[in-house]
Amino acid sequence: MMKPEILLLDEPFGALDEATREEMQEMLLKLYAENLAAKAAGKKPPYTILIITHELNEAIYVADRVLGLSQHWRWEDTGGPSHPGATIIYDAVSPVFSKDVEAEAAAFVRQREEMRRVIFEPSERFGRESHTRFWQQCAAGAGVGMMAPIP
Numbered sequence: 001m002m003k004p005e006i007l008l009l010d011e012p013f014g015a016l017d018e019a020t021r022e023e024m025q026e027m028l029l030k031l032y033a034e035n036l037a038a039k040a041a042g043k044k045p046p047y048t049i050l051i052i053t054h055e056l057n058e059a060i061y062v063a064d065r066v067l068g069l070s071q072h073w074r075w076e077d078t079g080g081p082s083h084p085g086a087t088i089i090y091d092a093v094s095p096v097f098s099k100d101v102e103a104e105a106a107a108f109v110r111q112r113e114e115m116r117r118v119i120f121e122p123s124e125r126f127g128r129e130s131h132t133r134f135w136q137q138c139a140a141g142a143g144v145g146m147m148a149p150i151p
Contacts, residue, residue: 007031007049013058021058028062032096035146045146056112059094064147065134066094066111068119074127090118091132093142 013021028049035045053059059066068090075083094111117124118131138147 003046005046005048007047009049009051009053011053012051014053014055025058025062029096032062032064032146039146056115060108060111060115062096063094064096064143065091066115067091067134068115070119072120072122072125074125077127087128089126089128089131090115091134093134093137093147 013024016024028051031047031049035047038045051059051063067088069086070089071083071086073087073089075087078084092111095107114131118126137143141148
């Protein structure tokens with residue numbers, strides 16, 4: 001109970017005041033740092049953390065991978081007779097930020113704006129594969145943190 005291997009968090013900070021939200025985000029970043037230390041030591045990272053949130057800023061800030069589901073996608077490409085519902089339409093590497101390191105604001109804003117356009121904009125409908133590039137990014141060495149290649 002005190003050292004869970006998997007943390008499943010569904011909108012965990014939605015009802016918190018800003019100061020408490022920041023404290024909880026810092027806690028997640030500390031757990032992430034423990035994972036990085038274990039990886040560097042050749043050990044199994046102690047935590048797997050999955051966060052479900054509608055807060056894009058939070059997702060980009062604490063995650064090394066961001067997935068986005070949308071109902072606005074080109075479902076016709078599947079050949080199905082009707083819209084099957086929401087699907088993963090965005091999957092990309094995301095930098096994990098730390099209070100110790102100044103966040104690269106331009107990269108943060110670029111990713112947030114791309115996510116808003118791809119996931120939420122009904123007038124711009126993309127195919128499922130157009131913005132699901134996480135594994136290609138990792139294979140190309142663009143992964144960061146836990147997803148970075150082992151030296």
